Amino acid sequence: MLQLLGRRLLATIPTLFGVLVVAFLLLNVVPGDPVAEMVGERADSATIARLRGELHLDEPIPVQFGHYLWGVVRGDLGRSYITQRPVLGDLAERFPKTLQLAGAAMLLAVTCGITLGVIAAIRPGGLIDRFSMLIAYVGVSFPVYWVGLLLILLFAVALRWLPPSGYGGIAFLVLPALTLGTRSIAFLARMTRGAMLDVLPSDFVRTARAKGLSERRVIGRHALRNALLPIITVLGLDVGNYLTGSILTETIFSWPGVGRYVLLAIQKRDLPAIQGSILFLSVIFVLVNLLTDVLYAKADPRVAYD
Amino acid sequence: MLRHLLRTVNLFDTAKTVLFLCFLAGCNPSGERGQVRGPVYYERDDPRSLDPALSTDVTTGEMIALLFDGLTQFDGDGRLLPALSDRWTADRTGRRYVFHLRAGVSFHDGRPVVAADVKRSFLRVLNPQTHGGRVWPLLPIAGAGDFADGHASDVRGIEVMGDTAVAFTLTEPLAVFPKFLAMPVASVVPSPVPADFGQHPVGTGPWRFVAWQHDDYLRFAKNPSYWGGAAESESLTVRIVPEALTRAAEFLSGRISVVEVPFGETKKWEQEHPDWLKRRPALRPVYVPLNNRRGPLRDARVRQAINHAVNVPEILRTVWNGRGALAAGSIPPTLGGSDSARRPYSYDTTEARRLLRAAGYPNGFSLQLWRSGTNVEMGRVAQAIQAQLAAVGIQVEIVSRDASSMREAVRKGDTDMAILDWWADYPDADNFLYPLFHSASFGPGGNYSFYSDPVTDSLIMVARRTVDQSAREALYARIDDRVYQAAPWIYLWFPVDLWAEHPSIEGWDVPVIFNGQRWTRVRVTAPR
Numbered sequence: 161m162l163q164l165l166g167r168r169l170l171a172t173i174p175t176l177f178g179v180l181v182v183a184f185l186l187l188n189v190v191p192g193d194p195v196a197e198m199v200g201e202r203a204d205s206a207t208i209a210r211l212r213g214e215l216h217l218d219e220p221i222p223v224q225f226g227h228y229l230w231g232v233v234r235g236d237l238g239r240s241y242i243t244q245r246p247v248l249g250d251l252a253e254r255f256p257k258t259l260q261l262a263g264a265a266m267l268l269a270v271t272c273g274i275t276l277g278v279i280a281a282i283r284p285g286g287l288i289d290r291f292s293m294l295i296a297y298v299g300v301s302f303p304v305y306w307v308g309l310l311l312i313l314l315f316a317v318a319l320r321w322l323p324p325s326g327y328g329g330i331a332f333l334v335l336p337a338l339t340l341g342t343r344s345i346a347f348l349a350r351m352t353r354g355a356m357l358d359v360l361p362s363d364f365v366r367t368a369r370a371k372g373l374s375e376r377r378v379i380g381r382h383a384l385r386n387a388l389l390p391i392i393t394v395l396g397l398d399v400g401n402y403l404t405g406s407i408l409t410e411t412i413f414s415w416p417g418v419g420r421y422v423l424l425a426i427q428k429r430d431l432p433a434i435q436g437s438i439l440f441l442s443v444i445f446v447l448v449n450l451l452t453d454v455l456y457a458k459a460d461p462r463v464a465y466d
Numbered sequence: 467m468l469r470h471l472l473r474t475v476n477l478f479d480t481a482k483t484v485l486f487l488c489f490l491a492g493c494n495p496s497g498e499r500g501q502v503r504g505p506v507y508y509e510r511d512d513p514r515s516l517d518p519a520l521s522t523d524v525t526t527g528e529m530i531a532l533l534f535d536g537l538t539q540f541d542g543d544g545r546l547l548p549a550l551s552d553r554w555t556a557d558r559t560g561r562r563y564v565f566h567l568r569a570g571v572s573f574h575d576g577r578p579v580v581a582a583d584v585k586r587s588f589l590r591v592l593n594p595q596t597h598g599g600r601v602w603p604l605l606p607i608a609g610a611g612d613f614a615d616g617h618a619s620d621v622r623g624i625e626v627m628g629d630t631a632v633a634f635t636l637t638e639p640l641a642v643f644p645k646f647l648a649m650p651v652a653s654v655v656p657s658p659v660p661a662d663f664g665q666h667p668v669g670t671g672p673w674r675f676v677a678w679q680h681d682d683y684l685r686f687a688k689n690p691s692y693w694g695g696a697a698e699s700e701s702l703t704v705r706i707v708p709e710a711l712t713r714a715a716e717f718l719s720g721r722i723s724v725v726e727v728p729f730g731e732t733k734k735w736e737q738e739h740p741d742w743l744k745r746r747p748a749l750r751p752v753y754v755p756l757n758n759r760r761g762p763l764r765d766a767r768v769r770q771a772i773n774h775a776v777n778v779p780e781i782l783r784t785v786w787n788g789r790g791a792l793a794a795g796s797i798p799p800t801l802g803g804s805d806s807a808r809r810p811y812s813y814d815t816t817e818a819r820r821l822l823r824a825a826g827y828p829n830g831f832s833l834q835l836w837r838s839g840t841n842v843e844m845g846r847v848a849q850a851i852q853a854q855l856a857a858v859g860i861q862v863e864i865v866s867r868d869a870s871s872m873r874e875a876v877r878k879g880d881t882d883m884a885i886l887d888w889w890a891d892y893p894d895a896d897n898f899l900y901p902l903f904h905s906a907s908f909g910p911g912g913n914y915s916f917y918s919d920p921v922t923d924s925l926i927m928v929a930r931r932t933v934d935q936s937a938r939e940a941l942y943a944r945i946d947d948r949v950y951q952a953a954p955w956i957y958l959w960f961p962v963d964l965w966a967e968h969p970s971i972e973g974w975d976v977p978v979i980f981n982g983q984r985w986t987r988v989r990v991t992a993p994r
Contacts, residue, residue: 416681
């Protein structure tokens with residue numbers, strides 16, 4: 161297993177290098193000028209030219225990329241043009257908050273989504289099934305933005321149970337986690353239901369029942385465990401959604417995470433901050449994929465990696 | 467059914483509940499943060515830094531104004547007042563200014579403010595290593611340009627006179643120079659600046675720095691020995707809330723003290739909470755620069771025709787909720803030099819067609835109108851203009867881009883038209899003429915219409931050199947009139963800003979200039 165992990169980690173290096181190259185080239189092609197964003201609405205050409213020189217923006221692109229790559233190899237993602245703070249420090253400050261939000265949303269999705277799916281599958285066509293599938297349908301269809309604002313209006317402005325936005329204790333986490341998780345709950349519920357319906361008529365489920373196991377053990381230990389593979393796949397893929405979905409959710413709920421950092425960096429054409437964020441998020445994504453593969457093997461011993 | 471339900475739910479409760487609780491327990495348990503006693507303001511984005519030298523945008527400027535002082539300052543009405551300098555004199559030529567420092571002022575760390583601090587603060591701003599980006603307010607000082615270019619090791623135009631006075635010699639007379647010194651970038655900082663100054667600032671202002679959680683909040687405590695009188699509240703919090711409707715929700719739940727009323731909510735708030743609302747005509751024209759160097763727009767008759775073809779009063783009323791005053795010139799009506807007798811271009815499609823025929827375009831032509839994709843209201847204005855210009859035969863294609871791409875294209879002169887607004891840096895007509903219409907300001911300097919007229923250029927320079935206020939204002943009125951006749955813009959309106967003040971708050975008003983509200987007279991009167 162360790163050897164496998166090592167090999168897989170090595171294989172991520174070309175992937176990440178590719179990400180770096182593509183991100184760098186794209187950012188140099190898109191319109192918009194980082195120096196113009198730094199100097200604000202009124203500036204003289206001499207100042208702009210001077211700044212371009214200071215930031216090495218007037219050098220040929222391969223040279224600029226060389227500088228950047230050399231920094232990355234040494235673990236230095238550079239400094240933001242706008243704030244002049246180190247990008248890595250900015251990301252390190254914000255990532256735990258994004259992780260907290262994504263983690264809460266994921267827990268919510270896993271508990272609610274799988275539960276709904278399993279209940280629905282036990283009595284397909286029953287009242288609970290139809291109800292939970294309706295919720296799933298609605299949850300998939302609503303845009304995150306709209307759900308978020310609606311939740312704020314209901315729970316913060318009308319009922320005053322929770323704060324509308326901001327970062328703090330548990331109370332601050334509920335609404336954004338629900339917003340970020342809604343789509344996932346819905347999707348997971350449908351996925352789980354489908355997988356369970358595939359598994360429940362199997363021989364081993366019948367055998368388990370025949371052995372006299374309690375229904376709880378039959379569903380939980382035998383059926384659900386066998387239905388887990390597609391669920392893990394969906395969860396692994398969903399991590400990408402949590403990271404990108406966090407841009408909207410964090411903006412609506414004033415959550416100080418990576419999503420908003422990326423958004424502002426893009427708006428301001430803050431090249432080091434954008435490149436650093438892309439690289440950082442790519443690393444996370446690659447690691448999550450690796451973790452998903454490991455979980456496959458854990459959930460189903462038949463999956464073996466050589 | 468219920469039996470099944472309970473059993474299945476039980477599957478998940480033990481381990482996962484424990485996990486969930488552990489997770490939540492790990493969250494920062496400072497849920498009481500919303501209960502701060504002082505007033506709470508907000509910004510849309512995190513400030514760039516708390517270092518005045520990096521102050522190039524409104525957000526950063528507002529924060530700098532809380533922590534620091536310049537030699538001069540603006541009040542909420544935009545009047546120029548003494549600050550760290552309690553009196554200054556200009557010689558008769560208007561080229562040499564002497565600023566005398568207020569006695570007994572100290573930085574928050576106890577160091578006294580001396581004249582050498584002023585000089586070192588300005589050198590810091592001009593130093594290319596600072597990467598600030600805003601040096602133009604200090605460039606009028608003799609030798610400042612050479613220093614910024616690295617050609618000189620000192621600025622010869624700044625002269626420290628002992629500990630208590632500093633003199634500036636300018637390259638040429640500049641009547642508005644004392645107003646330049648009230649801008650955030652010209653704040654006085656201690657020297658040498660403490661380590662990590664942008665994150666842990668030390669100033670002389672009414673508020674001391676306490677904490678800054680990026681993208682979350684900034685916290686300030688009152689400076690009890692502030693030379694202008696200590697603030698009435700013990701603390702001030704500034705939260706970072708990017709979304710307008712979220713801000714409204716925060717305000718309605720009493721967690722921020724003042725809020726700009728969201729555009730779409732104007733009618734509702736006017737009906738439901740008229741007593742909360744505060745209006746203030748903004749020093750900010752909304753306008754469409756017509757690129758004077760492109761195609762048919764080179765002809766002044768075409769530009770006048772476009773002004774006649776757009777029904778500005780109707781757009782203002784319907785799209786902008788009537789939140790503005792019609793523009794008949796570029797100088798806001800509250801500033802000296804604005805001519806209230808000048809009439810806006812009439813909405814007259816017959817006259818527009820006649821002018822187009824006279825210019826040789828009886829069958830019209832097509833133009834592009836750029837708008838920022840994130841600004842919904844401006845987008846609607848663009849659509850209205852598009853529809854109305856179509857009526858006189860001008861086909862308009864709306865190009866929607868993100869703000870940064872649009873800014874680049876506009877500055878390069880690659881757009882026919884764009885819908886923009888212009889925020890005042892200092893409340894003076896010069897801020898609406900020199901950057902917007904002088905040919906030295908083409909592109910990044912602010913002249914996005916690339917309007918170029920030697921007479922206008924020289925009149926603007928004469929006005930800048932004119933020390934007598936009323937003579938200067940008369941000149942501004944004349945320049946504004948001359949430019950207006952040439953119609954380098956579609957003149958739209960000056961918005962009236964609409965804010966709401968929470969009933970628990972007293973002493974706040976909408977400032978006319980962004981760094982004019984320093985929150986010293988604001989207090990919380992009732993528990994929220």
